[in-house]
Amino acid sequence: MKKSIRVFSPASVSNVGPGFDLMGFALNGIGDEIEVSLSNKSGIKITKITGDNGKLPYDTEKNTATVAIKSLLAKHKIKVGLEVKISKKMGIGSGLGSSAASAVAGVAAVNELLELNLTRYQLLEHAIEGEMIASGALHADNIAPCLFGGFVLVRGYNPIDIIQIDYPKNLFCTIVYPQIEIKTCEARKILDKKIDLKNAVAQAGNAAGLITGLLTKDFSLISRSIVDWIAEPKRASLIPCYHEVREAALQNGALNCNITGSGPSMFAFSNSKLRAEAIGIAMKKAASKKRLESKIYISKINDKGPVVLK
Amino acid sequence: MKKSIRVFSPASVSNVGPGFDLMGFALNGIGDEIEVSLSNKSGIKITKITGDNGKLPYDTEKNTATVAIKSLLAKHKIKVGLEVKISKKMGIGSGLGSSAASAVAGVAAVNELLELNLTRYQLLEHAIEGEMIASGALHADNIAPCLFGGFVLVRGYNPIDIIQIDYPKNLFCTIVYPQIEIKTCEARKILDKKIDLKNAVAQAGNAAGLITGLLTKDFSLISRSIVDWIAEPKRASLIPCYHEVREAALQNGALNCNITGSGPSMFAFSNSKLRAEAIGIAMKKAASKKRLESKIYISKINDKGPVVLK
Numbered sequence: 001m002k003k004s005i006r007v008f009s010p011a012s013v014s015n016v017g018p019g020f021d022l023m024g025f026a027l028n029g030i031g032d033e034i035e036v037s038l039s040n041k042s043g044i045k046i047t048k049i050t051g052d053n054g055k056l057p058y059d060t061e062k063n064t065a066t067v068a069i070k071s072l073l074a075k076h077k078i079k080v081g082l083e084v085k086i087s088k089k090m091g092i093g094s095g096l097g098s099s100a101a102s103a104v105a106g107v108a109a110v111n112e113l114l115e116l117n118l119t120r121y122q123l124l125e126h127a128i129e130g131e132m133i134a135s136g137a138l139h140a141d142n143i144a145p146c147l148f149g150g151f152v153l154v155r156g157y158n159p160i161d162i163i164q165i166d167y168p169k170n171l172f173c174t175i176v177y178p179q180i181e182i183k184t185c186e187a188r189k190i191l192d193k194k195i196d197l198k199n200a201v202a203q204a205g206n207a208a209g210l211i212t213g214l215l216t217k218d219f220s221l222i223s224r225s226i227v228d229w230i231a232e233p234k235r236a237s238l239i240p241c242y243h244e245v246r247e248a249a250l251q252n253g254a255l256n257c258n259i260t261g262s263g264p265s266m267f268a269f270s271n272s273k274l275r276a277e278a279i280g281i282a283m284k285k286a287a288s289k290k291r292l293e294s295k296i297y298i299s300k301i302n303d304k305g306p307v308v309l310k
Numbered sequence: 311m312k313k314s315i316r317v318f319s320p321a322s323v324s325n326v327g328p329g330f331d332l333m334g335f336a337l338n339g340i341g342d343e344i345e346v347s348l349s350n351k352s353g354i355k356i357t358k359i360t361g362d363n364g365k366l367p368y369d370t371e372k373n374t375a376t377v378a379i380k381s382l383l384a385k386h387k388i389k390v391g392l393e394v395k396i397s398k399k400m401g402i403g404s405g406l407g408s409s410a411a412s413a414v415a416g417v418a419a420v421n422e423l424l425e426l427n428l429t430r431y432q433l434l435e436h437a438i439e440g441e442m443i444a445s446g447a448l449h450a451d452n453i454a455p456c457l458f459g460g461f462v463l464v465r466g467y468n469p470i471d472i473i474q475i476d477y478p479k480n481l482f483c484t485i486v487y488p489q490i491e492i493k494t495c496e497a498r499k500i501l502d503k504k505i506d507l508k509n510a511v512a513q514a515g516n517a518a519g520l521i522t523g524l525l526t527k528d529f530s531l532i533s534r535s536i537v538d539w540i541a542e543p544k545r546a547s548l549i550p551c552y553h554e555v556r557e558a559a560l561q562n563g564a565l566n567c568n569i570t571g572s573g574p575s576m577f578a579f580s581n582s583k584l585r586a587e588a589i590g591i592a593m594k595k596a597a598s599k600k601r602l603e604s605k606i607y608i609s610k611i612n613d614k615g616p617v618v619l620k
Contacts, residue, residue, distance in 0.1 A: 155531075156519070197503055201332060203510060204329070204514040205465045207515070210518075211522055216525070
């Protein structure tokens, strides 16, 4: 048995327009790295957190990674001493599934380190437990793509039903991450608890349309279907550059553009890497006109999920 | 140019569980037959209606078929004298798209008779006009499958966006039509104007799930996704035998069962003709235990739409 293991777990785009609490996909290049080591001392201890600007708690009851790990160990009645090091390689409160990446990396690392051979479905519930600490609500639209990789539809929550959706291989995603922070739990509070019937119908139509566009590789349908009647109308106001950045993406050939998760990051789809890069430059420029610094990421959909690092 | 033409236009299942106002599919064997003939007299006249038990209006401003035809002629500035004969080969207020079948048959017949060569998309708006007279609301989830054939997703209404969805060829549908009448406009009034956010999310998840199940030929996913959080909870009470009939279908191997349109008809999916027939017998028996006579239809999805009869 190994004494220590390092796992990288990807950032993810959730909501994806019409898929509030239902859809998400994993990204390449950004995410969380977690190292879990066997320890002689009983219990779990976080020994190091880097890249978080001091924002994340060392309290293992409050950190998403260790909450997820503890849930896993409790369920399987495993008593072991562990040390956890967390290296954030992405922003916190970015809308890119930071807490999901931590929770997934944690359980994936423990699964590997202790050679538990648990399936992704078995890891899922514990990662969700961790995520709930951060967001205050049960939702799996970051956890599921982060853990399973690819584009995921969470059809329902009772029981949780994860559907992996095939997608066009030349679908590129541009992310703009304005350097402000939005807390998921705050962004949930501003949503209406009840919505108009006609908006609910429109949301379901676009959700079904987006999935159809992905499965049939119909870029025009993907473009038409990325409309959100639930979250975007409320949350756009939390992102000072939202409309300008979205317009810049569309003007530069994006299939469409919307908020990822609860923001402030925004995603734009396009059908080539060159296009995705041009869109990124335009989005960053539009954000800077509103005096917002931003980071740009270009990524295909990541179909791997968490990976063990050498 | 022909002097007269007869068109058969199919009945259809709408809503299909999670697809309220969004989804529908056409049926074989039941529908409307309309004969349109050139006349020396100007204007449109309904000369005969059969199979309606005297329920349908001869007033061309109130009959869905002639309202649709008049809309078509007005748009294309065609002045012609026409006589229309309507032969209902399905129940009115059955939940099987009776008014849609009339409206589609009307415009399809006129398109053929006058050799207008209009596309189905061009006919669509006029058929919808006709349908609105009957239902009092703009919805195309019967019109679209009736006109285009197959399984249809109406992604959105502004502008109308019709997506034809591929489906497993061994998908069979059993219809039970209890001999009571429910008016679409009445069944709309009992729906809540606002719905809980969590129900809207669940509806969108199941809508996306059902489409995924159809496209990937995943019968289990089709089965799990046929859940309605909008209409069924309100409308089931309008059908005295609803729960018993649904239970009978499930007990006999149906993938799932729900209300078609605003009822009283119910549909059940299954994966073979034999199974579909056994389900039909069980559903009819369950209805009769609640003292409701019913008709049973077994059909694959009809991929033709309206057809010209010799």
